[in-house]
Structure formats: C-alpha cells, structure tokens
Amino acid sequence: MPNLYHDLGAEVANPDSNTANITDYISVGEALKLVALFRGDKRDVLEFIANVDTDFEVIDRRNASTLFKFVLTRIIGEPKTAVAHRNLENWEELKEFLKNTYTEKRTLDYHANQLFSTKQNKAEGVSDWIELIQKFREAALQDCEQDERGGILRLADKLRNICFVQGLYSDRIQTIVRSRNHSNFEKIAETALEGESAIFSKNERYKNSNAESPKCRNCNKLGHVASRSY
Secondary structure, three states: OOOOHHHHHOOOOOOOOOHHHHOOOOOOHHOOOOOEEEHHHHOHHHHHHHHHHHHHHHOOOOHHHHHHHHOOOOOOOHHHHHHOOOOOOHHHHHHHHHHHHHHHOOOOHHHHHHHHHOOOOOOOOOOHHHHHHHHHHHHHHHOOHHHHHHHHHHHHHHHHOOOOOOOOOOOOHHOOOHHHHOOOHHHOOOOOHHHHHHHHHHHHHHHHHHHOEEEEEEEOOOOOOHOOOO
C-alpha cells in the first residue's frame, strides 16, 4: 500500500522529466498549508474551494490523487459525514458537491435531506413545526429555474405533506391526521392544531379533576378521605 505521506515533503521524482520543471511545483505538504479546516459554514466554502483550486494548480499533477485524499482530511464535522456517504472520486466531484450543498443556492436534494432528517421537538408546538416545514417549500422554489417550478412545486408539496405528518412529535396527533386522509396541507395543518388543542384540553381537565379530588391519607388513593376508607 502506498504511503500517503510520501508526497508531503517532496514531489515524486520522474527520471524522464526535466529537473528544472520539477522545481516549479510545490509539495503536497506545502500546498495543504493554504487550506484551512472546513466545518460546513457557508461563509467559508467559497474560500475553501478557491484555496484547493490553487493547490491543484501549483502541485505536480502526478500527485493530484494524493492531494485529493489529504484535502478530504481538511473537511470535518457534519460535512465530513455528508462527504463520506458519497462516492466522490476526485476534486471536481467534491467541489461540485460542496457548491451545491454549502453555498447560498442549495439543491432540492439538500432541502429534501434536511426535511426528512428533521423532527418536531417535544418543546415545539404544532404551529412551530408548520412554520419550519413551510420553509422547505419556499427554499426549494427559490433555488429552481423558472421552467422547473411546476414540477418542483408538486414534488415539494407531496414531500411537505408526508414529512409534516411523519415528523409530528405526538403519535396521537399523527393518528388523528392520518385518519382524516387530507391531501391539502392547510387541512392537514388545521387537523394537527385541532388535535393538539384537544389533547391539551383533556390533560388540563385531568389535572383539574385530580386537584379537586380528595385523597386518602392511609392508601394515597383519590376519591375518598381517611375517615371513609374503612
């Protein structure tokens, strides 16, 4: 197995090449000093891409595959996981993925992945979840060409409906919404809000009834007091 660190100190010598030309290149190690770690911040992605592009311009092209492998080590955190799940074989493929995923213009695929991986938190109300889901549709439409809007709109609506129901924190509200079988998002959202309200009201009534019920000091059960428990 070749040693990846072989090229960090100097370029691989080619006996058939002109020695004077080899000195025009810098080593892979020197090239990597131009590249800061990339953590997924969209403000840094264009600078990261520009620096790596420069690296490939100033190294010997025979070491391009080695440089690419070390560039991958400069990507950390969430982007590292995202890159690892894709079979990216060279810098051009990686650069295209970074542009599509971490610049302002994001692909529909990115928005869909974000949507499917997001769930309503326990602390969030249904109205908060509705607002978050709606952002997906708006973002998908912003990132499409005019002639694509019709198809993307239909797809975005279907994904929005599915992911909204699947992402609801409460299984009971999910069941209520599915039982209505609505295809219109406004109806789906309205049903979810009604279900949330009904569950909240029921819980409040239960709390109030428990607060008003007498409690036995002997058995700790509600509905009677110690003097009537014999």
